[in-house]
Amino acid sequence: MDNIHRVNDDDGEYRIYHKCVVPEWYLNQFHFLLVLELRLRVSPQPFPPDKAKVPRGLFLQLNLLSPLGRLVYGSLGVLRALTWRNSLQRHHRESCLPGFVVDKTNTLKCLTKRNTVIPPHDPRPLLEAMEQNAKMVSGPSKGLLQSEDLYQYIQETSVFPREPEFLKELRRVTASHPRAMMTTSPDVGQMMAMLLKLVNAKKTIEVGVFTGYSLLLTALTIPEDGKIIAIDVNRDPFEIGLPVIKKAGVADKIDFIESEALPVLDQLLQNHENEGSFDFAFVDADKVNYWNYHERLMKLLKVGGVAVYDNTLWGGSVAMPHALVPEFMKPGRQLTIELNKLLAADQRVQISRASLGDEAMEQNVENVRAPPKSLLQSDDLYQYILETSVYPREPEFLKELRHVTANHPRKIISLSFPRAMMATAPDAGQLMAMLLNLVNAKKTVEVGVFTGYSLLLTALTIPEDGKIIAIDVNRETFEIGLPIIKKAGVADKIDFIESEALPVLDQLLQNHENEGSFDFAFVDADKNSYQNYHERLMKLLKVNGLVVYDNTLRRGFVAMPEALVPEHRKQDREISIEFNKFLAADPRIQISHASVGDGITICRRLSFYSTAPDVGQLMAMLLKLVDAKRTIELGVYTGYSLLLTALTIPEDGKITAIDVNRETFEIGLPIIKKAGIADKIDFIESEALPVLDQLLQNHENEGSFDFAFVDADKVNYWNNHERLMNLLKVGGLVVYDNTLRRGSVVIPDALVPEFGREIREKMIEFNKLIAVDPRVQISHASLGDGITICRRRL
Numbered sequence: 001m002d003n004i005h006r007v008n009d010d011d012g013e014y015r016i017y018h019k020c021v022v023p024e025w026y027l028n029q030f031h032f033l034l035v036l037e038l039r040l041r042v043s044p045q046p047f048p049p050d051k052a053k054v055p056r057g058l059f060l061q062l063n064l065l066s067p068l069g070r071l072v073y074g075s076l077g078v079l080r081a082l083t084w085r086n087s088l089q090r091h092h093r094e095s096c097l098p099g100f101v102v103d104k105t106n107t108l109k110c111l112t113k114r115n116t117v118i119p120p121h122d123p124r125p126l127l128e129a130m131e132q133n134a135k136m137v138s139g140p141s142k143g144l145l146q147s148e149d150l151y152q153y154i155q156e157t158s159v160f161p162r163e164p165e166f167l168k169e170l171r172r173v174t175a176s177h178p179r180a181m182m183t184t185s186p187d188v189g190q191m192m193a194m195l196l197k198l199v200n201a202k203k204t205i206e207v208g209v210f211t212g213y214s215l216l217l218t219a220l221t222i223p224e225d226g227k228i229i230a231i232d233v234n235r236d237p238f239e240i241g242l243p244v245i246k247k248a249g250v251a252d253k254i255d256f257i258e259s260e261a262l263p264v265l266d267q268l269l270q271n272h273e274n275e276g277s278f279d280f281a282f283v284d285a286d287k288v289n290y291w292n293y294h295e296r297l298m299k300l301l302k303v304g305g306v307a308v309y310d311n312t313l314w315g316g317s318v319a320m321p322h323a324l325v326p327e328f329m330k331p332g333r334q335l336t337i338e339l340n341k342l343l344a345a346d347q348r349v350q351i352s353r354a355s356l357g358d359e360a361m362e363q364n365v366e367n368v369r370a371p372p373k374s375l376l377q378s379d380d381l382y383q384y385i386l387e388t389s390v391y392p393r394e395p396e397f398l399k400e401l402r403h404v405t406a407n408h409p410r411k412i413i414s415l416s417f418p419r420a421m422m423a424t425a426p427d428a429g430q431l432m433a434m435l436l437n438l439v440n441a442k443k444t445v446e447v448g449v450f451t452g453y454s455l456l457l458t459a460l461t462i463p464e465d466g467k468i469i470a471i472d473v474n475r476e477t478f479e480i481g482l483p484i485i486k487k488a489g490v491a492d493k494i495d496f497i498e499s500e501a502l503p504v505l506d507q508l509l510q511n512h513e514n515e516g517s518f519d520f521a522f523v524d525a526d527k528n529s530y531q532n533y534h535e536r537l538m539k540l541l542k543v544n545g546l547v548v549y550d551n552t553l554r555r556g557f558v559a560m561p562e563a564l565v566p567e568h569r570k571q572d573r574e575i576s577i578e579f580n581k582f583l584a585a586d587p588r589i590q591i592s593h594a595s596v597g598d599g600i601t602i603c604r605r606l607s608f609y610s611t612a613p614d615v616g617q618l619m620a621m622l623l624k625l626v627d628a629k630r631t632i633e634l635g636v637y638t639g640y641s642l643l644l645t646a647l648t649i650p651e652d653g654k655i656t657a658i659d660v661n662r663e664t665f666e667i668g669l670p671i672i673k674k675a676g677i678a679d680k681i682d683f684i685e686s687e688a689l690p691v692l693d694q695l696l697q698n699h700e701n702e703g704s705f706d707f708a709f710v711d712a713d714k715v716n717y718w719n720n721h722e723r724l725m726n727l728l729k730v731g732g733l734v735v736y737d738n739t740l741r742r743g744s745v746v747i748p749d750a751l752v753p754e755f756g757r758e759i760r761e762k763m764i765e766f767n768k769l770i771a772v773d774p775r776v777q778i779s780h781a782s783l784g785d786g787i788t789i790c791r792r793r794l
């Protein structure tokens with residue numbers, strides 16, 4: 001339980017708890033039901049009702065079905081509450097609301113750490129705070145942002161559309177629980193899922209489970225042989241979510257332990273094999289022990305492992321003046337402030353705050369002002385984050401560049417605010433630095449440089465032999481930061497190109513060696529080109545590579561009614577709204593919004609170009625129908641269709657597999673080897689056409705292949721087809737993937753995004769040629785992204 005303190009009295013030891021004063025005025029004013037329950041800790045004898053000293057184990061019970069009961073409960077946050085019955089007899093204990101004591105005048109008071117009684121105070125500020133937080137009872141609305149609308153916008157555009165159905169179900173089940181606000185927020189979960197993937201988490205630990213939302217999310221994210229040690233003092237809430245966890249088929253990944261966490265962590269450390277063996281930890285339990293958990297987790301986590309601590313801004317109260325903080329929040333606030341100080345000073349960790357769920361950002365260190373870009377409930381909260389976790393760890397060269405940029409005098413021509421606002425926010429930079437480390441970034445691209453804050457940060461983070469392609473239309477602003485970049489000794493890592501970005505990205509893609517070769521991209525340029533940049537970056541980034549888009553929340557305007565948006569902001573707002581919708585629907589990426597700076601969207605590239613499972617199922621049948629023994633595959637990627645073919649053809653079957661990039665093939669190769677069929681595969685790293693031509697130089701290869709699968713550069717589909725007609729035997733099959741291009745082949749040209757038009761035209765042309773080719777019998781199948789099956793008949 002939260003905020004437990006043990007006190008010795010004459011009769012023995014008992015527990016008391018920090019919580020708030022609810023004055024007699026407050027009780028009488030609203031006439032709600034109080035039920036007292038005595039629970040003895042040491043002595044089994046009940047105490048006399050008129051005993052003045054504090055009794056052991058006396059708990060207050062609220063009528064949670066009354067409006068005020070719900071109000072108080074919602075305001076107190078992480079509480080234990082008793083169910084109630086309409087009598088004063090002893091009741092079944094579901095959970096308890098600790099910390100209140102009643103003296104012989106029946107006035108409610110709160111015990112402090114030293115067992116003193118807090119004097120009564122004016123209840124009106126407390127009432128106001130309770131009213132503000134009452135909505136928490138109905139669902140996990142934990143936003144620290146400038147408005148509920150902005151929080152809801154993030155949830156509806158990027159979180160809920162991608163939330164797995166089992167997590168949705170568990171969230172619905174939890175919503176009816178009286179302590180629903182204790183569950184992990186879905187946006188926190190989304191960020192967690194990305195972090196789990198970035199560290200390739202397999203062995204994890206969770207301290208504080210509740211009904212299991214974050215636990216289920218972790219189990220769904222880690223691999224089949226992954227394991228989670230889940231610790232909670234109360235199994236009852238876990239049992240609520242367990243049926244959903246079992247339905248999801250991941251219960252075998254979870255080892256649930258009903259216990260206080262510290263003894264379990266200590267027991268794990270007694271086995272030295274556990275030291276440095278965990279990839280990830282999530283902590284959302286008793287705040288008083290966060291630092292104790294941290295010390296043990298530093299030994300259990302491997303170097304490069306990640307620990308996520310929830311509720312570290314304590315509803316924003318960490319930034320409020322002490323006198324304005326509701327009494328019930330003060331103990332937790334002080335614990336959180338102390339934890340944040342300790343984490344900021346801990347040299348064993350790299351830290352970053354993300355303003356998600358119970359989290360936040362703004363300005364000033366040594367009279368240096370940061371751009372006022374806060375999306376949070378107050379500038380004080382942003383300032384708190386900067387001063388406690390960002391500025392103390394910000395390298396001196398970045399501080400200097402921020403100072404220079406803040407005093408940049410030039411104005412944007414059409415607007416009346418300083419261009420210094422265009423600089424990357426320091427808290428966004430801190431998160432970027434962690435992401436760069438998590439993906440071990442070495443080759444990066446930056447679109448939009450300005451004075452170079454994010455560029456310098458990247459250059460300081462990547463290794464000595466790392467490289468950055470930095471693109472901006474204006475070298476003049478880059479020159480402002482260049483002296484500091486040179487002073488930092490990292491200028492040699494940067495290739496600055498003064499140009500529009502699209503021509504540079506297109507030029508990079510002309511060299512096929514650049515495809516799938518970049519680890520990281522940061523985009524903070526003209527917003528109307530974000531979609532075009534995205535399409536090109538999806539080709540340049542490697543699988544698991546990241547692209548971070550800045551300014552995707554546009555100061556919160558994306559969530560405001562249009563009538564309230566300043567006229568000069570409306571166009572940018574619409575562009576950002578459309579882009580956010582576009583990203584939310586893109587199956588090639590995993591996304592997460594972070595409310596740092598002006599809002600960033602982090603996109604992790606997935607293995608989207610892998611063959612769709614339904615296509616694979618049909619392929620397996622076709623391979624059997626033609627008794628395929630000798631096959632060819634153009635475009636391998638990680639090897640899904642290749643593995644499927646190898647598992648289907650006979651023991652002495654052979655596959656010639658061609659791809660320009662062996663690196664992605666290496667991702668799937670361990671599984672191919674584990675399956676025991678690697679010897680069937682001859683992998684050739686090359687463009688396809690030269691290999692096909694070389695095969696045809698040996699006349700024995702003509703008409704010798706039973707089956708071909710093509711999922712490579714669409715521009716050359718017809719050239720590949722001409723050669724495959726010579727290599728395939730009569731009756732042999734060739735399957736072409738992506739021939740319907742997500743349905744764009746039938747969309748009017750004007751409605752097709754610019755970046756997709758060239759490939760769309762090539763597919764339309766290819767489909768026309770195949771339709772009239774007398775050498776083949778064809779069939780379209782609406783599987784995956786559309787496939788065309790061709791049987792050679794001449």
